[in-house]
Amino acid sequence: MNDLIRAIRNWHKKSLLVVCLSAIIPVMGCAVLPARLAAPLIPNMMESFFSECDTEIARQALPSQLKLMEGLLKGDPLNRDILKALSSGYAGYALLFAEDDSPERASALYLRAKDYGLRSLCDLGERLKTGEGGADSVRQSLSTAGQAALENLFWTAVAWSGWISTQGDNPEALAQVWLLRLLLERIIAINSDFFYGAPYALLGSLSAATPPLLGGDPSRAREAFERAMELSSGRFFLIQYFYARHGAVRFQDRALFVKLLESIARSDEADLRQMCLINRVFKAKAARLRIMEDELFY
Known part of the structure; x- marks a missing residue:
């Protein structure tokens, strides 16, 4: 019982801190302190988001969290934790809730x-943005990034x-494919699973979507998908969905398409509890994709 009371008090303190900071920011303007105080809470916010099994709660909650973090960022524009959380939050929202309904948004x-x-x-981001120096130069810059920069x-x-x-x-997008490929290869080199x-x-x-002249290769694509399947053990539905939609x-390969979606x-989407939201959304996406089977195969 004492442990439960302490847990409730800790949760209350963290929630109160976030609320207080959201009120302090407009008053303090560009002060760094509120952002620095809130930054340690941000990873827990994103973990809570991805583990939420109720998709509507997540859909409605994330925009306000993102705007709160953007407010914090104004007080500390170089805070890498806040920047990372905003990157994951906006990418996650686009992937889970916007892509199917409004590709433009x-x-x-x-x-x-x-x-x-x-x-x-930071500086590596600037190099990736421009691609200055070509593939060898960018690859060398990426080699300096390690586990600390993985997320x-x-x-x-x-x-x-x-x-x-x-x-x-x-x-413009096709011209950036090589940069994304180098980035993904570096991520895998740091931590392959x-x-x-x-x-x-x-x-x-x-690799499946890119023309051969830009490095696309169906055999390499299949190898990458199969490796992802091994690492996820069928518990992370994003993997099967991407393999079906972008690979099969x-x-x-209609038989592969059906096998993956089935x-x-x-x-059970809750089998991987920490990714329950992603699994639940992709389970619904998979059902919609299966309906399109006859249109996709010819």
Whole structure:
């Protein structure tokens, strides 16, 4: 009972601090203190978001959290934790709630998330933004990033991948594919099983969708997807969905498409509790994608 009381008090203190900070910010203007005090709470906010199984609660809650964090950022514009959280938040919202209903809106959100992610990477972000010096130079710069920057790199890649996927044949987007590929390769080199294999799923999607002249390769795409499947053990539905939508459709492998989507339908989204929201959303996406089967295969 004492442990429960202490937990409630701690939760109350954290919640009160966030509320107080949101009131302090307009008064203190660009003061750094509120942002620095709130920064340690931000990872818990994002973890709470992704573990939320009620999609409507998450859909309604995240925008206000993002605006609160943008307010905090005004007081501490170089705070990498806040920048990373904003990158993950906007990328996650675009992927989960905007992409299917409004690709144009999702594109704008992905672009905002990408900008926050690049800013969180400081000088490396500037190098990735311009691609100055070509592939060897960018690869060398990326080699300096290690475990401490892994989440920043990953959410930047999620946002960048999402933005490119909404652009179709836009030459500006196609011209950035090589940068995203190098970024994903560095993430995998730092931690090959990070985020249940999602970097491999992103790399597989990129390799499947990109023309051969820009580095696309169906065989490499399939290898990346299969590696992601191994790492997720079928528990992270984003992997099967990306493999079905971006891989099986591109390969015109109807049997694989059906197998992947049926595996999602049979599985319990709460089995991977910390990713319950993503699993629940992608389970619904998978059901909608299955309805489109006859349109996607010819």
